[in-house]
Amino acid sequence: MLITLDPTGVRNRGQVPHRVAARRPLAGARVGLVSNGLGRAEDLLYAVYSLLRDDAGVASAVPVRKPHRSVPPLPEDWDRLLTGADVVIAGFGGCGSCSTRTIRDAMELEWAGIPSVALVHEDMLPAVEAMTRLAGMPDYPYVVVGRTRTSLCDWDDATVATVAKEVAGETMALLSGTAAGRSAE
Amino acid sequence: MTVPEGDEVMTAETLQASQLEHRDYVAAVEDYYQRGWTDGLPVVPPEPARVAAFLGAGGVTAREVVGAVPTRDVIVTAEDVAINAVMAGCLPEYAPVALTAVRALLHDEAIPHSVTATLASAAQLIIVNGPVREEIGVESGQGCMGPGFRANATIGRALRLVVRNVLRSIPHELDRGVFSTPNRYSFCFGEDEEGTSWVPLHVERGLRAGQSAVTVASTMGPIIAHPRSHVPELIIEHLTRVLFLDGSLWEHQLGSVADLPVVLGQEHQRFFIAAGWSKADIRRALWDQISPLARESDGAGLRLGRPEGILLVAAGGPGDQVTVVMPPHVGLAVTLPVPARAEKTATEQTS
Numbered sequence: 284m285l286i287t288l289d290p291t292g293v294r295n296r297g298q299v300p301h302r303v304a305a306r307r308p309l310a311g312a313r314v315g316l317v318s319n320g321l322g323r324a325e326d327l328l329y330a331v332y333s334l335l336r337d338d339a340g341v342a343s344a345v346p347v348r349k350p351h352r353s354v355p356p357l358p359e360d361w362d363r364l365l366t367g368a369d370v371v372i373a374g375f376g377g378c379g380s381c382s383t384r385t386i387r388d389a390m391e392l393e394w395a396g397i398p399s400v401a402l403v404h405e406d407m408l409p410a411v412e413a414m415t416r417l418a419g420m421p422d423y424p425y426v427v428v429g430r431t432r433t434s435l436c437d438w439d440d441a442t443v444a445t446v447a448k449e450v451a452g453e454t455m456a457l458l459s460g461t462a463a464g465r466s467a468e
Numbered sequence: 469m470t471v472p473e474g475d476e477v478m479t480a481e482t483l484q485a486s487q488l489e490h491r492d493y494v495a496a497v498e499d500y501y502q503r504g505w506t507d508g509l510p511v512v513p514p515e516p517a518r519v520a521a522f523l524g525a526g527g528v529t530a531r532e533v534v535g536a537v538p539t540r541d542v543i544v545t546a547e548d549v550a551i552n553a554v555m556a557g558c559l560p561e562y563a564p565v566a567l568t569a570v571r572a573l574l575h576d577e578a579i580p581h582s583v584t585a586t587l588a589s590a591a592q593l594i595i596v597n598g599p600v601r602e603e604i605g606v607e608s609g610q611g612c613m614g615p616g617f618r619a620n621a622t623i624g625r626a627l628r629l630v631v632r633n634v635l636r637s638i639p640h641e642l643d644r645g646v647f648s649t650p651n652r653y654s655f656c657f658g659e660d661e662e663g664t665s666w667v668p669l670h671v672e673r674g675l676r677a678g679q680s681a682v683t684v685a686s687t688m689g690p691i692i693a694h695p696r697s698h699v700p701e702l703i704i705e706h707l708t709r710v711l712f713l714d715g716s717l718w719e720h721q722l723g724s725v726a727d728l729p730v731v732l733g734q735e736h737q738r739f740f741i742a743a744g745w746s747k748a749d750i751r752r753a754l755w756d757q758i759s760p761l762a763r764e765s766d767g768a769g770l771r772l773g774r775p776e777g778i779l780l781v782a783a784g785g786p787g788d789q790v791t792v793v794m795p796p797h798v799g800l801a802v803t804l805p806v807p808a809r810a811e812k813t814a815t816e817q818t819s
Contacts, residue, residue, distance in 0.1 A: 285496050285513060286487050286516060287515055288485040288514045289486040289551075292542070292548040294485065294715045322721070352722045353539075354581075355539075380579075380582035383581070384539055384582075387539050407640075409640055410641065410644050413641040418541060422644040465486065
């Protein structure tokens with residue numbers, strides 16, 4: 284008989300049970316826009332915000348640009364979000380490390396009490412799903428941009444506007460708690 | 469079995485990882501394949517006694533935290549490194565180098581989450597400096613980047629098995645590398661400090677001569693450049709063209725400031741040294757060539773940041789005029805000292 288050891292270090296992952304933040308109507312909400320700087324990410328986030336302003340009555344934007352696509356917001360920007368945003372949209376998750384960090388940004392903001400949504404590309408879904416599993420929230424939802432668009436968000440103005448229209452409805456539903464599979468608390 | 473300094477005696481009984489039972493050695497290897505715990509090659513079954521011996525040689529306890537990737541809720545302990553290093557085929561005496569390599573990759577400046585999840589298929593290059601190269605047999609001369617050298621092959625593989633098994637960077641899941649790269653099986657070599665009069669890499673980066681050190685850089689290379697000239701300025705020109713054609717130094721979709729390892733082969737070392745050029749001279753000349761360049765399509769400038777980001781290394785064998793440039797992914801190269809080893813291991817004592 285040969286005895287060997289598990290190499291995965293899984294025992295180190297003391298998983299704390301996490302909850303999503305309570306949802307409220309979006310009218311008057313201050314919307315954090317957490318950009319990772321990938322391609323036209325900032326433009327996309329602003330375009331979605333503009334649609335939310337017109338359709339859901341959100342009040343203002345709190346823009347944050349991360350120093351790198353694969354890291355959290357800077358501590359001072361994190362504080363700005365916690366004190367100045369009622370909901371957050373994070374994006375764009377179009378590469379391996381940006382998609383995974385984007386979904387993590389959204390989850391961490393949920394844990395801090397801010398309803399959030401990540402915009403990610405369809406090609407990155409296996410990585411995004413791995414991240415939600417690792418965090419103990421395998422059913423945490425996100426908004427998907429299909430692979431008819433390039434994943435690196437290197438889009439022209441018309442594509443940015445079109446994608447924003449495509450994702451705005453689901454973004455609103457997830458942030459307000461009206462999407463299927465997630466109820467307002 | 470060896471015993472580290474400190475008050476905890478490292479034995480197989482003090483290990484924390486879950487144990488598995490197998491009928492025999494072959495069954496264990498097959499089971500690790502089935503569980504997805506290999507890089508596609510067979511592994512050495514990590515028996516508790518082997519893992520304990522590795523920890524003892526490294527002078528660390530099982531629970532010592534080597535680093536973390538908070539984005540993934542992953543904490544890497546010395547025991548995790550030891551298990552994967554044994555699987556990779558490492559001898560216990562490789563422990564200080566292998567542990568230091570993992571520490572370097574998990575340094576914040578290396579942005580470990582990015583470099584192990586990326587589409588860009590970055591691999592981790594490990595460069596070893598100092599007396600530990602001779603002590604454990606890290607090859608720095610002819611063929612040093614290829615197969616055939618146990619220390620090079622297994623230390624590099626140990627790092628990548630940690631990336632796979634502990635950091636969970638698995639193809640079709642968290643690892644999104646478009647093609648990935650054979651450099652991800654293992655990529656480790658030493659600097660040929662004895663073959664050159666130049667200042668070694670780790671000394672240029674602030675450590676003392678005589679200190680052993682490990683530098684880890686995430687790279688999308690290597691690109692083998694063949695400047696045929698004997699004239700330093702023309703060699704620099706050729707390297708500049710190679711770098712510009714590759715383009716990754718000007719690719720701002722990659723994001724952060726990066727470092728650029730450049731490994732000069734013996735023939736090029738000879739031409740530069742004969743002309744009186746130091747590493748600092750080469751760095752300045754290359755910087756002067758590449759820093760004004762901007763990409764034609766969008767005017768993007770260099771993301772190298774500073775001349776010191778050019779990491780010059782002497783290595784390789786004689787016979788061809790070859791220099792290897794390592795297009796950088798993101799994050800900075802991290803150089804850390806290798807701690808002195810706890811004591812001679814059993815294999816050394818019997819050899």
